[in-house]
Amino acid sequence: MVETAAVKTYGSIEEVINELAARFGERLSVAHSVRERFGKDESFHPSSPPDAVVTVLSADEVQDVVSTCARYKVPVIPYGTGTALEGQVCALYGGICINLQEMNQVLEVHAEDLDVVVQPGVTRKQLNTHLRDSGLFFPIDPGANASIGGMAACRASGTNAVRYGTMRENVLALTVVLADGRIIKTSRRAKKSAAGYDLTRLFVGSEGTLGVITEITLRLYGIPEAITSAVCTFADVASAVNTVIATIQYGIPIARMELLDESMIDGVNRYSKTEFEIAPTLFLEFHGSEQYATEQAETVQGIAEEFGGGNFKWTGNTEERNRLWQARHDAAYAAKAMRPNGTIWSTDVCVPISRLADCITETQEDIKANNLLAPIAGHVGDGNFHLAFVVDHEDKEEVKRAEAVHERMVMRALAMGGTCTGEHGIGYGKIDFLVAEHGEAVSVMRTLKQALDPDNIMNPGKVLRV
Numbered sequence: 528m529v530e531t532a533a534v535k536t537y538g539s540i541e542e543v544i545n546e547l548a549a550r551f552g553e554r555l556s557v558a559h560s561v562r563e564r565f566g567k568d569e570s571f572h573p574s575s576p577p578d579a580v581v582t583v584l585s586a587d588e589v590q591d592v593v594s595t596c597a598r599y600k601v602p603v604i605p606y607g608t609g610t611a612l613e614g615q616v617c618a619l620y621g622g623i624c625i626n627l628q629e630m631n632q633v634l635e636v637h638a639e640d641l642d643v644v645v646q647p648g649v650t651r652k653q654l655n656t657h658l659r660d661s662g663l664f665f666p667i668d669p670g671a672n673a674s675i676g677g678m679a680a681c682r683a684s685g686t687n688a689v690r691y692g693t694m695r696e697n698v699l700a701l702t703v704v705l706a707d708g709r710i711i712k713t714s715r716r717a718k719k720s721a722a723g724y725d726l727t728r729l730f731v732g733s734e735g736t737l738g739v740i741t742e743i744t745l746r747l748y749g750i751p752e753a754i755t756s757a758v759c760t761f762a763d764v765a766s767a768v769n770t771v772i773a774t775i776q777y778g779i780p781i782a783r784m785e786l787l788d789e790s791m792i793d794g795v796n797r798y799s800k801t802e803f804e805i806a807p808t809l810f811l812e813f814h815g816s817e818q819y820a821t822e823q824a825e826t827v828q829g830i831a832e833e834f835g836g837g838n839f840k841w842t843g844n845t846e847e848r849n850r851l852w853q854a855r856h857d858a859a860y861a862a863k864a865m866r867p868n869g870t871i872w873s874t875d876v877c878v879p880i881s882r883l884a885d886c887i888t889e890t891q892e893d894i895k896a897n898n899l900l901a902p903i904a905g906h907v908g909d910g911n912f913h914l915a916f917v918v919d920h921e922d923k924e925e926v927k928r929a930e931a932v933h934e935r936m937v938m939r940a941l942a943m944g945g946t947c948t949g950e951h952g953i954g955y956g957k958i959d960f961l962v963a964e965h966g967e968a969v970s971v972m973r974t975l976k977q978a979l980d981p982d983n984i985m986n987p988g989k990v991l992r993v
Contacts, residue, residue: 537984538599540578540621546595547581547623554582565624568611569671571872571920572956577604577618582626586702586710586741589625593739594708596623600982603706605735607647607677610669612873613954615681615734619988625739627676633657634742641747642699642716647676647740663747666691669950670856676740681952682732686855689775689908690782690814691748693950698731702742706980716744729975734952735986737979751814754782755824756848757841759831760806764788764891766834767807768884771907773830775880779823783812784908785855788891791862791902791915798861799854804838809907810855817843855904862902862915869900869917874933874956876940877911877949886943887912890936897928911949938963953990961990 548555556562557579566576583589596603602622609616618624631648638661645654652672655664667678669685677683679701684693691697700714713726730737761767764786771784787795787808796803809831813823824841831839842848854861863871878886887903894901894914905912914936916929937947937960947953947960962969973991976983983993 537620537622538601540599540601543595543599543601543623544579547579547592550591551581551588556580562624565606565609565626566616566618568609568614568616570612570614570954570956571870572614572617572954575614575617575619576621577624578621580606580624580626582629584629586704589627589704589739589741590708590710592623592625593704593706596984597707597982600984602984602987603739604986605676605680605739607674607680608650608672610671610673611677611681611954612951613948613956615952615954615986615989617955619955622984627674627739630741636661636663637716638663638747640716641749642744643747644742644744645675646742647674647679649675651675651678658747662750664750665697665745666748667694667697670859675743675745679731679740679743680733680735682950684906684909684911684950686783686785686852686906688906688911689784690780695728695731697746698727698743699746700744701727701730701740703730703738703740705738706982706985710741714744732952734954734989736976736990737985739985751820753815753817753820753843754848755813755820755841755843756851757809757811757813757824757827757839758803758851759809759811759828759836759839760804761808761831761834761836762806764807764887765884766836767809768880768887768907770809770827770831770834770836771883772880773833774827775908777826777830779826780814781811781823781827781908782814783810784906785810786887786903786905786907786912787855787858788887788903790900791858791904794861794865794902795854795858798864799857801850801854809836810851811841812848812852858902858904859915862900862917865902866900866917868919870920872916872918872929872933873913873951874916874936875911875913875949875951876937876945876947877909878940878943878945880907880910882943882945883907883910883912886936886940886945889939890914890932893932893935897932899925899929899932901929901932906949909949910945955988958990958992
């Protein structure tokens with residue numbers, strides 16, 4: 528729960544609003560509808576509106592807002608596109624929301640060095656559209672058209688992570704406005720460095736609690752000559768996961784390995800008008816030359832058959848591939864459509880891949896025993912899976928059952944050597960699980976937070992209790 532006593536430590540919001548209004552004019556809004564919108568992400572968490580929303584156009588303006596809030600000890604909440612899933616943008620203690628959406632310029636493309644410099648409001652789809660003619664692309668794909676700044680702040684990953692890694696591996700440098708208004712650059716464009724503390728990794732995943740990201744340097748990759756996608760069904764989750772494990776151990780550099788359980792496949796068929804067999808299903812994608820992508824698909828087909836996989840279908844047709852992956856990206860909406868009067872609650876865990884089948888199977892049994900609707904989809908190539916509870920939030924008893932299943936799922940993942948979240952982040956929804964996962968290490972995180980943000984103005988109430 529949020530510690531409401533913390534509100535007493537903050538200063539006068541009226542003075543801050545007056546100062547900022549004089550400089551930002553119409554780009555500062557205190558309208559109720561605007562504040563409501565910027566106090567809510569795509570999670571089930573209710574809106575917690577800020578006291579005002581300021582739209583900024585440059586790092587200097589971010590510095591101006593943060594410095595003003597620092598003088599009055601008023602909270603600062605960065606906002607990208609609002610696609611977060613653990614309440615990261617909720618203004619739990621009020622304050623000023625910094626809207627970064629208009630900082631949306633691709634600043635520099637260094638094609639020969641395979642990197643790009645962008646402002647935080649650039650979205651992943653916008654970036655790849657900009658890069659298209661260069662023969663390069665940015666692979667991190669969390670599904671939503673999230674902002675790059677938000678993806679860095681929440682350490683996003685997604686369907687391509689099994690081959691290309693997460694934001695942690697693909698952010699080379701950041702420019703950040705700290706809580707006291709200082710602007711720092713965490714690194715240079717070099718692909719590696721042994722110079723000093725790795726501040727880039729400190730801020731990647733900090734969820735706005737240590738500073739506001741105003742510029743990001745990213746790794747880029749060449750667009751593959753050929754892309755082949757495939758679908759394969761299995762009798763059970765264990766057989767699908769064993770196919771994944773064998774594929775990875777075989778050394779096949781597969782780009783995407785997604786698992787949808789039978790409940791999710793049923794929802795996807797209804798929502799996306801597809802005709803997949805209702806069974807645990809792998810969605811796969813292979814990148815490379817035409818010959819290599821084909822060879823990879825054929826090799827994985829052989830592996831799948833060893834574990835009882837059937838209906839293996841693969842295609843290099845762009846339209847068919849796009850339809851397949853759009854259906855996967857729309858899985859959350861498909862789950863919601865299975866119960867129109869329900870509210871979707873999406874959560875995730877990640878475990879060592881050798882324990883993935885056990886974790887998913889035990890979770891499915893728990894869902895069934897508690898009479899809940901909670902389809903599963905997962906980035907099984909790296910042991911990450913998502914649960915999409917669809918609950919009636921007016922039914923307190925049902926919500927209580929869902930909360931209990933969720934807690935058991937997280938604790939089960941931790942007991943298996945996993946983590947409470949593979950990619951959604953902590954926000955304020957998983958603060959207690961962070962303590963369960965890291966124990967005394969949380970006190971070290973708290974020390975870092977207090978050193979960089981002694982007045983706790985940077986997105987307070989998220990990640991850590993201070």
